Amino acid sequence: MTAEYEIWVEKYRPKTLDEIVDQEEVVARLKGYVEQKNIPHLLFAGPPGTGKTASAIALTRDLFGENWRDNFIEMNASDERGIDVVRHKIKEFARTAPINAPFKIIFLDEADALTADAQAALRRTMEMYSKICRFILSCNYISRIIEPIQSRCAVFKFKPIPPEAMKKRLMEICKKEGVKITKDGLEALIYVSGGDFRKAINALQGAAALNKKVDANAIYQITATARPEEIRNLLDVALSGNFMQARDMLDKLMVEYGMSGEDVVSQLFREIVSSSMDEKLKVILIDRLGEVDFRLTEGANDRIQLDAYLAFLSNVGKFKDKK
């Protein structure tokens, strides 16, 4: 028996281009390729959860039919971002002949995570094997893709999904799954997802699993659980001046939960902004956090940058108490 799609993001992932929500322009152009049975290299740009991956898969499926998987490889540049991957893994696949098809498709997700060197290497691969292999690159920010690659691709801009379209789709899902959702629940879902379909559907499913009726409370609750509360504790402990304990907590987050420095900084940002502390203090903390974030991109060891921030927090915290 086939494992049923219990995960709604999978269950409701568009299977064909027709099912892609609210990207009419993109879909119309992509359908044109399906008719011609050919595609150039493509570059999909847009915020997360707007249908880039889904479009790539749906396009491939529409092109190749049942055996689409034989000629489709998917790689995530954020998992393997070095130049070696481009030189070996991608090239290896690019040079092998397609099976019962005129060409193969390499879908390179989060291509903006590739280093500039790796992108430059990719450019050559794209050219050399263009007869038998097409690339679909996806990225959040088109500016992070080097010009020469941009110019070799047909660029598709995915726009954020407007709340109304999102609501409509979410209502459909609720209906099919027999989920009761309140109006404020729906609003909350739109709010917490920030236009990201994946986030919205995940939150909906999580809330529906734990509540009979999904209201705003249920949604906020589920998104709060999904956010490690360790970050909040970390912030509190550091501000109380206990550097050593804060550092132990940080180690745990990074080593055991596998969070990167970037993840920790992003969550700290969210936590500080939404916390109830003095607004002036918030500004000071965020200002410094920005510096840490920048240094992460320049530095070698995330832990040292974050330890430095904790030292700052544990010192700032003293003044906070005095005020």
Next chain:
Amino acid sequence: MERELWVEKYRPKKLEEVIASKEVLEKVKLWAKKWEMGKPQKPLLLAGPPGVGKTSLAHAIAGSFGWEVVELNASDQRNWQIIYRIVGESAFNETISDEGEFYSTKEGKLKLIILDEVDNIHKKEDFGGEGALIKLIKRGPKQPMILTANDPYNLSAELRNLCEMIQFKRLDKRRIVAVLERICSKEGIKADKKALEAIASNAGGDLRAAINDLQAIAEGKKEIRVEDVVTAKRVKELDVFTVMMKIFKTKIPAYNDVMLLDESPEDFIVWIDENLPLEYKGEELEEAYDYLSRADIFLGRVRRRQFYRLWRYATYLMSCGVQQAKKDAKKGFTRYRRPIIWQMLFQTKSKRERLKAILTKIGKYSHMSRRKALEMIPFIKILLNQSLEIAANVAAFYNFSLDDLEFLLQDRKRAEEILNYVREKGLHRVEDEEFYLRQFKETKQEEPKKEESLVEKEIDNKKTEKSESDKKTKDKRKSKKAVSDVTLDKFFE
């Protein structure tokens, strides 16, 4: 994962368990017995290199004779006056002191005062510490006292002469191996003798180092082979400690010392990071960390662009920068430690690998990077805690193994239940079905006979009941094919 350090867990409790020469043990026993008989003895001075069992011996004496212990580790009490007061009171008050329970003497029991690393007190303190200690001993303490030192010749001759000195030598390899073997058998670990020998010779006569290395290597394993012994060079670390002491305690520029270290700046900065908060607090800590942070930026630039020239700025900032961030030179002794992060990374390796494997599966089947997959985990956990059917479908969809499920649920039994359900119902992913089906089709066209065995084999894999009658198997196969067709049609409609 075990939190307790084996050096603590297996620290000898009684004299018999101590690794030391017969003479030493006899001498010590006699010393203690005389105390028991009410004859005060000279304090013992246990001298020798680190990790040979000086402190362990002291504790074991107390253990064997049922004495209370007051230990003064020079590292946690920097103020000599405190030491003087506490030692003085412990040594002379036979009744309950004003200090409260901790320092009180149980009726009739002796109290052993252990002064660890006296040579370090002597070296670093200039409040006439040694003089005070000498004065104290000359008054003839009413309680047994043991001093330990790495280098007794760092102490004045007067102090040495007031004590009964016992010299410890570096332990030989055989003895260390014997201890390691005993620990392994108690921990239920199968260990290759060659591996233990490698650990032992690497430790250079330091039993503590050997046990620590053993624990780091053995963590989470049932078996240790020679290949597992990653040889950490113990000798090197001594230099690291000296240089750190210079950086943290003084303002004498340590840039050249760091340059001479056999440790890359990328590693040395981790040492500094680990130990800095043991010395600096508050504003000093913040400022010093700012220098470390900037040193790290240079390290990042070196790594990205191979500009090794920039290492000198990193090195300068992590040494002199940190040095100048303090207001005054620091006094006292601080026990520095190996970066915990390295050990943590080592110990949680299997855990992280498990998580990575899970994230890779989620990423693969849900088309996303591992980082995004991490965001899915809380939701997947919720689903795995729903009905067995839902959980099993999720498990089958992501192709989770038993270990994966156990990791996510922290519940082996539930993980097994879920997986059993998956097997019973023959749940599997769509791609797998496609694959089976295509094979089925192909073999049908080419070699119709082979089809039987192929499908049967596959069914056998899916269903565990092999002993079913032929007819039943065939029926099942039929119905299975029907199901396949329906789902595939739906899938590609």
